[in-house]
Amino acid sequence: MDFLVNIDVDNLASAEAFYTRAFGLTPGRRFAADGVELLGGPAPIYLLVKPSGTSATPQVRDRRDYRQHWTPVHLDWVVDDLDAALDRAVAAGARVEQAPATHAWGRIALLADPFGHGFCLLQFLGRGYDEIADT
Template sequence: MQLLVNIDVDDLARATDFYCAAFALRTGRRFGTGGVELLGGTAPLYLLVKPAGSPAFPGATQVRDYARHWTPVHFDIVVDDVDAAVGRAVAAGATLEQAARSANWGRIALLADPFGNGFCLLQFLGRGYDEIATPA
């Protein structure tokens, strides 16, 4: 299985600048004016231009809204230094929603990108998630 991450945005240049600056990604392929592939993570990230107010899917009554929104799916980015990563992300345009806090497995900070999508920055410590894992 290969994982691809797609993020809808309404401003491709702004989104490309943000994700490259915040996470040290680099531009791969471009898909005309409709999208760009960003490389440098463990999975490619695809930024797809979708206008605000456009239907979320064919026949949908819900439309895209790039204000901060909640969704049960988000992405976590594992970093070596959560404080430094928060600094880079905020400097690039992210909003810090919860400062880094510690847990048994490491540290976590909650943020949102400029398009309203939430994400977490994780720094594993010790054995990472194995610190809290139980046998299957």
């Protein structure tokens, strides 16, 4: 089974600039003014233009809001060098929500992209999550 990642944005050019600069992704297919495919990660990422205030379907009461927010589902970017990745993401326009912290499994920093989507940068140390796994 494959999966792909969709990220709603209200400005395609700005989103493409951020994700290509912050994570080294490259544009793939373009879908007119409605979206772009980004390649270079373990799964394709699709940036989809969705205006603020719209909903996914008429049955969904919640509306898209590009203010700062965290959802239960977000992206964790696994990196070899957290400090370098953090510098690159901030230079591309990310906001630091929580400075890097070290845990038994590795290091983590919490950020938000320019569209308010929360994401984490992870650098595994030692055996990574196996350092804390029960089995």
